[in-house]
Amino acid sequence: MNSLIEIAEYLKNTDYSVILTHRYPDGDTLGSAFALCRALRKLGKRSNVIVNGVLTEKFKFLADGMEEQNFEYQTVITVDIASVSLLGDYKEEFENKINVCIDHHAMNTVNADLMFINAKAAANAENIYELIQILGVEIDRFMADCIYTGICTDTGCFKFSNVTPGTMRLAADLMELGCDSERINRVMFDTKSMGRIQMECAVLNTLKLYCGGKIAVISTSLAMEKETGVDDADMDGLAGIPRQIEGVCVGITIKEKAENHYRISVRTLNGINAADICKQLDGGGHHAAAGCSFDGTLEEAAAKILAAAENVLNNQR
């Protein structure tokens, strides 16, 4: 483990960097990358962000005015990337060339010359904020927007358990630095496509309760996706829906990914271990959020994951 001071020193003495985001890039990896890239350019360095996949409409403002620079890279930086498998198509080119890794996932397995992992940070963007300050770059409102986006998206707008007093104070600082928190919050949390709204409705129609209302199961099908015209971004967060229902402590979402192939997400409350549920189907994850895959019919998938959930529920009592 290195300190951010060491990383700042290294970045001051190098140039021509590419900053890698993880695949299916979210607000935190993108916010971290564009904030750091802006700071390095302010220091007179050449730096590009490699967006690993599609830069979703709602995240495009993060890249405002950031034209791609033409150079051969000498420095490779990863942000919010817990393992090289998350590099996706860029894995082969970069996995053995990572100079600097800045992340907030406790289980980071990246091999870089310099590593900074701060699992207490609610968002990796918190680490980037600190790094930019150590670099001595004045944080402008564009960087503030990037960092704020990382923080608000990784905390569900300051709602989740990862939020610390430090997170709140950092957000206060960003507001004073001119970030447009109101607009960012609206775009991230109060804007839905018609497709997303129709998808939510369709998904709720599949909702079933089990175990006296303790387990809720929803499912999505490829047909539903086609009918509502949703994209990947629209599908985001659907897995959070079943756990929201009063009395539910195991929320299960079964997504059809291909014919007879399903991806199952499990979200839990009240200390029920989601990873223990998913392990029974050879999956894994965290205590309150885990996942697994299933090959077979929807009915078989539902029966299997329900049995696994009931197992864990019954052993808890």
Added chain:
Amino acid sequence: MNSLIEIAEYLKNTDYSVILTHRYPDGDTLGSAFALCRALRKLGKRSNVIVNGVLTEKFKFLADGMEEQNFEYQTVITVDIASVSLLGDYKEEFENKINVCIDHHAMNTVNADLMFINAKAAANAENIYELIQILGVEIDRFMADCIYTGICTDTGCFKFSNVTPGTMRLAADLMELGCDSERINRVMFDTKSMGRIQMECAVLNTLKLYCGGKIAVISTSLAMEKETGVDDADMDGLAGIPRQIEGVCVGITIKEKAENHYRISVRTLNGINAADICKQLDGGGHHAAAGCSFDGTLEEAAAKILAAAENVLNNQR
């Protein structure tokens, strides 16, 4: 206008207070009232909160351990009450006896011996936090929970434009004082009754777009309410749904309140004046949120409010 120091001085020299909340009490009026009541009792004073209506299930924890005390009141305090009409059934008894009014609505019309209105506070609970500090009472975790509840509910979990850097820093302080922000956020923002979920689905089925997708209209009926078994608390916030749709800048919600009697809520974006829309149906409100009533059929109500919205939209261009 008085200062919080004057109000603290007054409260130290008086006793036997009742703290009034507004009717249909929300998280801010209740959080403000129970936090202040707890502080006054810690000072050895007798104090009760008068919950003006039903203490909804999700707010019951605010009153934990706060048994009603038996005394004749000598001091009347209102919190988060902008006008005496919001006293509802308590108006007659109290409207001319208010000693202290603490609020954050700019347009406050209450007549009290001592008035403190701070319209910059996102929630009135921010004012109460400051007052309790001036009173010299140590803020325990119960008070912190009350104040946090007021702030998070009045800001949509730190999402709305009323949030200031001070709001964020105050929330950080409350977390350090032991408030259970995670649980409060989950109860306030991530818990829905089955009835609410069914209601959302039913409401989305009524959604219609007009003006090239700039206006969205949803409606609720008494039959829908009966079928889904929702209560008043479940109906909360439905009016925010149509404005969430991508491209919509006027979101209209038409609620059937009785046969041929409708309550219409208008929410706007992009500088479109909701009050100007509702004025055309003899209603009023704020720039981004306003309301009016309509007597007639649903179709007539929809036609009338749509015409009013189109008027304002066309005059904007």
